[in-house]
Amino acid sequence: MLAFLLLTTVRCAFSQDLLDILESEQQDTTRFIPATFKMTRIAVGHSTEVRGKGILELFVANRFWNTPAERSQSFVADRLSSRIALEYGISDKLTFGVGATTFDGLFDAHLKYRMLQHSGAKGLPFTITLFQNMSYNSSPIVNQAIADGFSDRAAFTSQLLLSKKISKDFSLQVSPTYSNKSLALAEEDPKNFFAVGLGARYKVGGHLSLVSEYYHTLNPIKSFDTFDTFAIGANWELGDIMLQFMLTNAVNMVEDAFIAQTRNNFNFRNPNLNFGFNATYVFHLRNRLKKQK
Amino acid sequence: MVRIIAVFLIAFLNFSDTDTDTDGKVIARQGKVSFFSHTSVEDIKAENNQVLSVIDLKKKEIAVSMLMNAFIFEKALMREHFNESYIESDIYPKAVFEGEIIDFDPVAKGEQTRMVKGLFTMHGVSKELEIKIRIVNDVSGYVVSGTFETLVKDYNINIPPLLAGNIAKSISIDFRFEYEPYED
Numbered sequence: 522m523l524a525f526l527l528l529t530t531v532r533c534a535f536s537q538d539l540l541d542i543l544e545s546e547q548q549d550t551t552r553f554i555p556a557t558f559k560m561t562r563i564a565v566g567h568s569t570e571v572r573g574k575g576i577l578e579l580f581v582a583n584r585f586w587n588t589p590a591e592r593s594q595s596f597v598a599d600r601l602s603s604r605i606a607l608e609y610g611i612s613d614k615l616t617f618g619v620g621a622t623t624f625d626g627l628f629d630a631h632l633k634y635r636m637l638q639h640s641g642a643k644g645l646p647f648t649i650t651l652f653q654n655m656s657y658n659s660s661p662i663v664n665q666a667i668a669d670g671f672s673d674r675a676a677f678t679s680q681l682l683l684s685k686k687i688s689k690d691f692s693l694q695v696s697p698t699y700s701n702k703s704l705a706l707a708e709e710d711p712k713n714f715f716a717v718g719l720g721a722r723y724k725v726g727g728h729l730s731l732v733s734e735y736y737h738t739l740n741p742i743k744s745f746d747t748f749d750t751f752a753i754g755a756n757w758e759l760g761d762i763m764l765q766f767m768l769t770n771a772v773n774m775v776e777d778a779f780i781a782q783t784r785n786n787f788n789f790r791n792p793n794l795n796f797g798f799n800a801t802y803v804f805h806l807r808n809r810l811k812k813q814k
Numbered sequence: 815m816v817r818i819i820a821v822f823l824i825a826f827l828n829f830s831d832t833d834t835d836t837d838g839k840v841i842a843r844q845g846k847v848s849f850f851s852h853t854s855v856e857d858i859k860a861e862n863n864q865v866l867s868v869i870d871l872k873k874k875e876i877a878v879s880m881l882m883n884a885f886i887f888e889k890a891l892m893r894e895h896f897n898e899s900y901i902e903s904d905i906y907p908k909a910v911f912e913g914e915i916i917d918f919d920p921v922a923k924g925e926q927t928r929m930v931k932g933l934f935t936m937h938g939v940s941k942e943l944e945i946k947i948r949i950v951n952d953v954s955g956y957v958v959s960g961t962f963e964t965l966v967k968d969y970n971i972n973i974p975p976l977l978a979g980n981i982a983k984s985i986s987i988d989f990r991f992e993y994e995p996y997e998d
Contacts, residue, residue, distance in 0.1 A: 539868050540879065542841070543878075544879070546841065546866050546868075555883065555898055555903070555904075556894050559898065572890070689904050728899050758899065760895065805888070805889040
């Protein structure tokens with residue numbers, strides 16, 4: 522009898538709690554951290570986010586601003602610039618996009634590749650995304666002295682985007698940028714630009730976050746004064762629609778343009794203050810659940 | 815005499831252990847859990863094929879554990895919204911269930927329908943659940959499956975009023991676990 526009792530007690534002592542068993546069985550898979558910025562743009566510049574394979578984004582960005590004129594009869598705002606773009610996820614890491622802007626007549630195309638993704642405790646502590654774009658300036662150039670062949674009108678921007686989700690609510694990005702822009706108003710103006718971007722997102726609610734972005738150009742052009750780009754805004758997610766509202770001093774929406782030719786500093790006077798409104802509609806062209814079967 | 819009985823008992827226990835294996839634990843490592851939300855605006859479906867479950871056949875207890883970010887959605891963006899804005903998987907990475915299978919007979923072959931009573935914890939909220947399950951015991955082992963409905967509002971999940979029409983008030987959850995013997 523004693524032996525039996527002993528046996529049962531030993532058995533009981535060894536029986537684990539079932540949830541502890543599951544805890545030890547849990548595969549220690551590297552868990553990627555979701556949604557550092559959620560949207561593919563922080564405010565004016567690109568974020569490290571890329572959309573997955575088979576996702577098409579219709580991206581419409583608008584900037585509204587007023588002229589310094591004291592009296593104006595314009596409806597809503599004196600000036601409006603819109604950029605309409607389509608961006609498509611070729612793979613889960615690579616996106617291709619094309620866009621056109623009304624005000625500065627820029628046509629642009631970009632490739633964005635998420636090289637490394639920020640993952641759990643043991644993984645990489647940040648996300649690295651490479652960005653390359655090309656833009657073509659189609660606007661008429663009156664000044665005969667300016668060379669305006671195709672290669673002169675083209676501009677190229679390369680960015681190394683580094684981001685980190687510091688806490689559940691706070692994400693930070695640093696974006697070293699190189700831009701080559703041949704179209705120059707004066708001989709003395711540089712054709713190669715170096716800039717550093719800083720961006721941050723702070724989540725204030727489940728679907729709402731505050732964002733800010735700053736681009737500092739290290740070698741601005743000399744023929745006229747330009748200023749660093751600054752933007753502050755709010756990003757709001759509504760399922761398949763994602764909206765961004767911002768205040769910025771950058772009229773231009775393509776990287777090479779706002780880095781090299783933001784003519785106004787950020788303040789609340791006209792025409793410096795731009796109200797920006799971006800809307801992204803996401804189309805899922807591929808059903809993720811079907812793939813598995 | 816008492817000693818002899820004890821020896822017999824031990825022998826019997828050990829014998830039953832090796833033969834029918836109804837005394838130990840069985841585990842499912844690739845359990846499937848899917849949920850479905852239907853509204854007139856949209857249908858949302860997600861699947862998780864890496865759900866863990868263990869049954870203690872002797873105590874008739876069952877436990878289930880799943881990682882919320884392992885749910886795959888029809889739409890990739892929904893998964894991001896689900897993890898970031900609704901289920902908050904960085905704070906509450908798992909949903910767990912621990913319960914007892916009432917009147918479970920681990921020896922019986924074939925099919926049996928039983929009630930499971932236990933505590934389900936998700937998004938930091940624990941709730942008593944009573945779920946009807948179907949247990950099939952055949953040569954390949956135990957298979958447990960079932961369906962139940964649960965209310966989103968019970969789990970303190972915040973749905974913005976603008977999107978209230980897209981997400982059903984009651985979510986239907988399907989599960990299926992195939993068990994194999996568990997070695998300590």
